[in-house]
Amino acid sequence: MQLELIKGHGSGNDFLLIDEISHGYSFTENERANLARLLCNRSTELGADGILFVMNSNHAKGRMRVFNADGSEASMCGNGLRLVARYVCDLFQLKNTVIETMKADLMVSKQKELYPDVETYQVEISPVSFDLRDLPLNLKQPELRNEKIEELSKELIFYALAVPNPHLIALVDSEVLQTELQKQISEKVNGPNHLFPDGVNVSFVKSISQGNIYVRTFERGVGFTNACGTAMSASSLVTCLQDLNQFKETINVYNNGGKVQCVVHEKNGYSIDLIGNATYLYKAVIDVNLQNESFSIYSKKDFSEQQAYEKLQAEVQKVLQSKL
Numbered sequence: 001m002q003l004e005l006i007k008g009h010g011s012g013n014d015f016l017l018i019d020e021i022s023h024g025y026s027f028t029e030n031e032r033a034n035l036a037r038l039l040c041n042r043s044t045e046l047g048a049d050g051i052l053f054v055m056n057s058n059h060a061k062g063r064m065r066v067f068n069a070d071g072s073e074a075s076m077c078g079n080g081l082r083l084v085a086r087y088v089c090d091l092f093q094l095k096n097t098v099i100e101t102m103k104a105d106l107m108v109s110k111q112k113e114l115y116p117d118v119e120t121y122q123v124e125i126s127p128v129s130f131d132l133r134d135l136p137l138n139l140k141q142p143e144l145r146n147e148k149i150e151e152l153s154k155e156l157i158f159y160a161l162a163v164p165n166p167h168l169i170a171l172v173d174s175e176v177l178q179t180e181l182q183k184q185i186s187e188k189v190n191g192p193n194h195l196f197p198d199g200v201n202v203s204f205v206k207s208i209s210q211g212n213i214y215v216r217t218f219e220r221g222v223g224f225t226n227a228c229g230t231a232m233s234a235s236s237l238v239t240c241l242q243d244l245n246q247f248k249e250t251i252n253v254y255n256n257g258g259k260v261q262c263v264v265h266e267k268n269g270y271s272i273d274l275i276g277n278a279t280y281l282y283k284a285v286i287d288v289n290l291q292n293e294s295f296s297i298y299s300k301k302d303f304s305e306q307q308a309y310e311k312l313q314a315e316v317q318k319v320l321q322s323k324l
Helices: 029-039 078-092 181-189 229-241 306-323
Strands: 002-010 013-019 050-055 062-068 096-100 105-110 120-125 145-147 158-162 166-171 201-209 212-219 223-225 251-255 258-266 270-277 279-289 294-302
Touching (some): 002 078, 002 270, 078 229, 120 229, 158 229, 181 201, 181 212, 212 306
Parallel strands (some): 166 201
Antiparallel strands (some): 002 013, 050 062, 120 270, 258 270
16 A cells, blocks of 8 residues: 655654545554554664554544554554644644544644744643543552552652553652663563553653753653653643642753643643644655565655754753753
8 A cells, every 4th residue: 555644753752644634544453553563663764653643533623543663552642642733733724723532632733933943832631630540550549649659669759640641650860860760660560560451651750940840751662762742741740749840830841852841730630731843854655565564665755844853952952961
């Protein structure tokens, strides 16, 4: 089959976007998973953290489904949603709209540039749940807020929440960030284990100063990524609950891929505004043979947007080198 796709990224978290609205593509569930495993493989010419399928919706302007590089489906992806927001807004010539995701219909909108010449979009991250059954996390208690999980660490204090995909978050200092502890914990809870039977995203968060944090995430189904949008959103909420940051105020969230901004709202529960880049890298047409597990690139056209984003990245790296 021949497919047209766009490769882009949000905070260095990169995806292949496939438009089913304009092209009328139709995939079985197995084909979606197999496409993700084949095209996202980093040893190939494409390579990515996942595939964003942009689909028709019965009640919204578009629907997003996200398949990770290992073929598993994610219930939500904040960085990916920004790319989908940009694509759908451009497609229908809108400044704001609603995108259907697995668990919720979410507001998205074009925003003032986060950095000169960097396309910037805001997306809603919700629903938020601390009910351990929603992750799931098998502990004999309803929630885990600012508590230890002795089986994972004798020292770290964790929060567990779903936004709506599952997150395990620990506030740490620079010394802990330099160790292998996050890798060890992440591999344990994403392998065969009784605590998190479906796996979990694991984030270590360092408070830099009021209104500024650093987040590093081991993403379920992917591994360590440059950034994870829902993890940065959930981490921002945790820092507000710990009185490190304030509700309704902008939080700068630094990550290995760049920077986003989050605003946490506390009304009838929690929701988070995630604001960041939606950068296109290139457009490609590919020929795919799923039976032979192979593909070839028929044509490829680069965008020039990455140059502006790399200037943002350079500024972020200066901050991280001085603060971490």
